[in-house]
Amino acid sequence: xxxxxxxxxxxxxxxxxxxxxxxxxxxxxxxxxxxxxxxxxxxxxxxxxxxxxxxxxxxxxxxxxxxxxxxxxxxxxxxxxxxxxxxxxxxxxxxxxxxxxxxxxxxxxxxxxxxxxxxxxxxxxxxxxxxxxxxxxxxxxxxxxxxxxxxxxxxxxxxxxxxxxxxxxxxxxxxxxxxxxxxxxxxxxxxxxxxxxxxxxxxxxxxxxxxxxxxxxxxxxxxxxxxxxxxxxxxxxxxxxxxxxxxxxxxxxxxxxxxxxxxxxxxxxxxxxxxxxxxxxxxxxxxxxxxxxxxxxxxxxxxxxxxxxxxxxxxxxxxxxxxxxxxxxxxxxxxxxxxxxxxxxxxxxxxxxxxxxxxxxxxxxxxxxxxxxxxxxxxxxxxxxxxxxxxxxxxxxxxxxxxxxxxxxxxxxxxxxxxxxxxxxxxxxxxxxxxxxxxxxxxxxxxxxxxxxxxxxxxxxxxxxxxxxxxxxxxxxxxxxxxxxxxxxxxxxxxxxxxxxxxxxxxxxxxxxxxxxxxxxxxxxxxxxxxxxxxxxxxxxxxxxxxxxxxxxxxxxxxxxx
Numbered sequence: 001x002x003x004x005x006x007x008x009x010x011x012x013x014x015x016x017x018x019x020x021x022x023x024x025x026x027x028x029x030x031x032x033x034x035x036x037x038x039x040x041x042x043x044x045x046x047x048x049x050x051x052x053x054x055x056x057x058x059x060x061x062x063x064x065x066x067x068x069x070x071x072x073x074x075x076x077x078x079x080x081x082x083x084x085x086x087x088x089x090x091x092x093x094x095x096x097x098x099x100x101x102x103x104x105x106x107x108x109x110x111x112x113x114x115x116x117x118x119x120x121x122x123x124x125x126x127x128x129x130x131x132x133x134x135x136x137x138x139x140x141x142x143x144x145x146x147x148x149x150x151x152x153x154x155x156x157x158x159x160x161x162x163x164x165x166x167x168x169x170x171x172x173x174x175x176x177x178x179x180x181x182x183x184x185x186x187x188x189x190x191x192x193x194x195x196x197x198x199x200x201x202x203x204x205x206x207x208x209x210x211x212x213x214x215x216x217x218x219x220x221x222x223x224x225x226x227x228x229x230x231x232x233x234x235x236x237x238x239x240x241x242x243x244x245x246x247x248x249x250x251x252x253x254x255x256x257x258x259x260x261x262x263x264x265x266x267x268x269x270x271x272x273x274x275x276x277x278x279x280x281x282x283x284x285x286x287x288x289x290x291x292x293x294x295x296x297x298x299x300x301x302x303x304x305x306x307x308x309x310x311x312x313x314x315x316x317x318x319x320x321x322x323x324x325x326x327x328x329x330x331x332x333x334x335x336x337x338x339x340x341x342x343x344x345x346x347x348x349x350x351x352x353x354x355x356x357x358x359x360x361x362x363x364x365x366x367x368x369x370x371x372x373x374x375x376x377x378x379x380x381x382x383x384x385x386x387x388x389x390x391x392x393x394x395x396x397x398x399x400x401x402x403x404x405x406x407x408x409x410x411x412x413x414x415x416x417x418x419x420x421x422x423x424x425x426x427x428x429x430x431x432x433x434x435x436x437x438x439x440x441x442x443x444x445x446x447x448x449x450x451x452x453x454x455x456x457x458x459x460x461x462x463x464x465x466x467x468x469x470x471x472x473x474x475x476x477x478x479x480x481x482x483x484x485x486x487x488x489x490x491x492x493x494x495x496x497x498x499x500x501x502x503x504x505x506x507x508x509x510x511x512x513x514x515x516x517x518x519x520x521x522x523x524x525x526x527x528x529x530x531x532x533x534x535x536x537x538x539x540x541x542x543x544x545x546x547x548x549x550x551x552x553x554x555x556x557x558x559x560x561x562x
Contacts (some may be wrong), residue, residue, distance in 0.1 A: 014048070014049050014050040014053055015048045015049055015415070016050070016053040016057070017050060017052070017053050021048075021049075022050070023047050024301075026313075027047075027313055028047075030313075030323070030325055030338075031044075031045040031325070031338065032045075034336065034338060034348070034350070036350075036362070038397045038398075038400045038401040038404065039397040039400075041401050043401075043408075045338065045350070045414055046413070047414070048414055048415055049415065049416075051302065051314040051326060052435075054314070054326045054339060055314070055316060055326075055328065055434065055525075056431050056434065056435050057416050057417075057418075057419065058326075058327075058328050058339070058341040058416060059328065059341075059429060059430040059431040059433075059434050059435070060419050060422045060424065060426065060429045060430075060431045060447075061341055061353050061417065061424065061429070062328070062329065062341060062424075062429060063082040063083075063145070063424050063428055063430070064145065064146055064157040064158065064169065064430055064433075065157065065512075065515065066082065066428040067080050067081070067082060067143065067145070068080070068081055068082070068083065068084050069081075069085070070083060070084075070085050070091050070132060071085070071091070072092060072093055072096060073089075073090035073091055073092065073129060074092050074093075074096045074102075074129070075093070075096060077093070079091065079093050079132050080132060080133065080142065081132040081133065082133060082134065082145050083132070083423055083424075084423075084425075084428070084450060087423045089126060089130060089423055090126075090127070090128070090130065091129070091130060091131075091132045092129045092130070092132065093132055094131060094132070094133065094135060097129060097130070097132075098380075104128050104129075104376075104378040104379050104380070104382075105379070105382070105385070105388055105389070107124065107377075107378075108387060108388035108389030108390070109124065109387050109388065109389060110387070110389065111375070111386060111387055111399070111403055113402070113406050116410060116412065117363070117375065117403065117406070117410070117412050118412060118417065118418055118420075118421060120375075120387070121363065121375050121377070121387070121417070121421070122417075122420065122421045124375075124377050124387055124388065125377045125421070126423075128377045128378040128388065130366055130377075130378060131366065133145040134146050134354060135147050135148065136148035136149065136356060138150045138151065138153075139151040139152070140152045140153075141153045141154070141156075143155050144156050145157055146158050146159070146329065146342065147159045147160070147162075148160045148161075148331070148332075148344060149161045150162045151163040151164070152164045152494075153165045153166065154166045154167070154492060154495075155167050155511060156168045156169065156171055157169050157170075158171075158317060158329060159171040159172065160172055160173070160331060160332065161173045162174040162175065162177070163176075164176050164494070164498075165178065165180075166178045166179070166492070166494060166495055166498070167179045167180075167495075167511050167514065168180045168181055168183065169181040169182070169515070169518075169519075170182045170183070170305065170317065171183050171184075172184045172185065172307070172319060173185045174186050174187065174189075175187045175188075176188045176189075176498065177189045177190075177192070178190050178191075178495065178498050179191045179507070179511075179514050180193065180195070181194075181515070181518045181519065182194040182195075182293065182305065182522075183195050183196075183198070184196045184197070184295075184307065185197045186198045186199065186201075187199050187200070188200040189201045189202075189204070190202045190498075190502060190504055191203045191514075191518070192204050192205065193205040193206070193518050193521045193522075194206050194207075194282065194521075194522070195207050195208065195210075196208040196209070196284075197209045198210050198211065198213075199211040199212070200212050200502075201213045201214070202214045202215070202504065203215045203216075203265075203266065203269055204216050204217070204219065205217045205218075205273075205521055206218045206282060207219040207220065207222075208220050208221075208284070209221045210222040210225070211223045213225045213226070213228070214227070214252065214255070214265070215227050215265050215266065215268070215269035215272075216228040216231075216269075217229045217230075217269075217273045217276060218230045218231075218276065218279075219231050219232075220232045220233070220561075221233045222234045222235065222237070223236075224236045224237070224245075224248060225237045225238075226238045226239075226243075226248065226251065227239050227265070227268055227269060227272050228240050228272075229272060229273060229276035230276055230277060230560065230561050231561070232561050236248045238251065239272070256504065257467055257503075258466050258467055258505070259464070259466050259467065259505035260466060262504075262505045274548075276550075277533075277550045277551075277552055277557065277560055278543065278549045278550065278551050278552070278557075279552060279554065279557040280532070280539040280540070280541040280543070280551055280552065280553055280554065280557070281294075281523075281527075281540075281542055282294070282523075283295075284296070286298065287299070289303075290302060290303075290527060290540055291303040291304050291306070292304050292305075292523055292525065292527075292542045293305045293306070293522070294306050295307045295308070296308045296309075297309050297310065298310045298311070299311045299312075300312045300313070300315065301313045301314075302314050302527065303315040303316070303318065304316045304317070304525045305317045305318070306318040306319070306321075307319050307320070308320045309321045309322060309324075310322045310323075311323050311324075312324040312325070313325050313326075314326045314327075315327050315328070315330065316328045316329070316434075316525060317329045317330070318330045318331070318334075319331045319332060320332050320333055321333070321334045321335065322334075322335045322336075323335050323336045323337075324336075324338075324340075325337075325338045325339075326338060326339050327339065327340045327341070327343075328340075328341045328342070329342045329343070330342075330343050330346075331343065331345075332344050332345055333345045334346045334347070335347050335348075336348045336349075337349045337350065337352075338351070339351045339352075339416045340353075340355070341353050341354070342354040342355075343355055343356060344356045344357060345357045346358055346359065346361070347360075348360050348361075349361040349362075349364075350362050351363045351415075351416050351417070352364050352365065352367075353365040353366070353417065354366045354367075355367045355368075355370075356369070357369045358370045358371060358373075359371045359372075360373075361373045361374075361376075362374045362375070362400075363375050363417075364376045364379075365377050365378075365417075366378050367379045367380070367382075368380045368381070369381045370382045370383060370385075371383050372384050372385075372393075372396060373386075374396075374399075374400045374403065375387050375403070384396040386399055386400065386403070419446070419447055419448075425447070425448040425450035426442040426447035426448060426449055427439070427442065427450060427452075428450055431447075433519065434525065455488050457479050458479065458488060459479050459480060459481035459486075460478050460479045461478040461479065461480050461481070462481050464480060464505075464506045465506070466505070467503075467505055468496070468499050468500045468503065468504065468505060468506060471506070475491055475496065475506075476490070476491060476493055476496065478490075478491075480506075480508075480510075482508075482509050482510035482513055483508040483509050484509045484510070484513040485510065485512070485513055487510050487512070488510075489510035489511060491507075523542035524544075525542070526542060527540045527541065527542060528541055528542070528543065528544045528545060529545075530543070530544075530545040530551065532551065532552055533550045533552055533556075534552050534553070534556040534560075535553060535555070535556050537553050537555075539551070539553050
């Protein structure tokens, strides 16, 4: 049996939403196993919030898409940052932050037992310099955040090992992937969503091991398919029927040659995908697993957007991770973590934000290559520190025990950083994507809201050419008008080169609107009890029962595709 199974235990109520708190027995066993010991005292890890409130709270501390013009606190030079200048935070460029000319221990301070831990930590975090963007070992990726080991990319996030990619989210080991989200090991893809090992595809979603396909959904091992759904191992198909190669290629050329024809194909694609039969969830090659957007996972429950992972529960976005509970954006060998957001190769970390290649960290943020830290911010290559102050091992153990006891008395121990700690307003954080609210709803719930400033760039070009072959020489200096929101946007040089090479028309909407339309393709991160639309067997699905789609269980779905 996995360490996480489907048993559960009722406990009190969530301190945030006040709904009954359901904690799985195996989750409690995981927390029991992870209880830390300091100075001979063992500390229980209490559960005080439901999984949804935990996810919302963590997401309040992550900005993936909103970039601002800010100023370096060290050099005074202009830079791009995920933090709004009104926050008046000390921001360093990547080069400045990683230089040896400063040390975050310079900002160390004693813990004040007469004050709240969270109050003191927030003060520390607003004093220590922080990175303008969250990146690890990138090259020429100045306008990306939440990225690692990427090269020559622009406005992508949640991505690793990708090159020459633009306008995307969760791109893993991709090359020349543009305006796409949730793409893995893919190349030369445009406007694709949730694809794996796909090549040269346009407007393809929920597909794997396919190439040269257009405006299609849920393909496996296919090539040269157009306006198709739920096919396996097919070639030269149109509307799920075979088409002679010559006719197929002529049709593709017609669509390529004109934005008018391209837009017509998009409209037909939306109609086709609305009629297809859906599998109960997007779960591929998984064992004993529940959730959505899961691939090659084992013993993962109520989890979403995960690959090659094992023994996890309530995890959102995970790549090659193991033994996690209530975590988000965990990457590349992170293990044994609870209530953590944004890691690479973290081990035994609890209640942390953005910690990388580190272990045994508690309530710490933006720390790299460190271990045994409690309440630290911005440290690199450090050990046995509290509030950025150095201690011996014995001093560290005794002080941490005292601090945890103080936090327990204040009701802080076992709870993640509160919303007030985040320098992000609700609508510029990932929480707005996962749990969308209006300004009134957010403010009524006590969250901050930042008014979106109108773009100072007024459109100079109202109509784009019908094909990239008719692109005017001045296009890169023009500001286009978004057909959806009216906001001005630019076509960047790399994007234009890609579109010309692939013989695709220019986009008529701004990157924000294109991004939102792709995200609308995915289901909510929530499971519902319902019945298979064919055999009536009980299933757990992200498709609520009142939705119009036809939903089949695994067996009926695979029989339908055969």
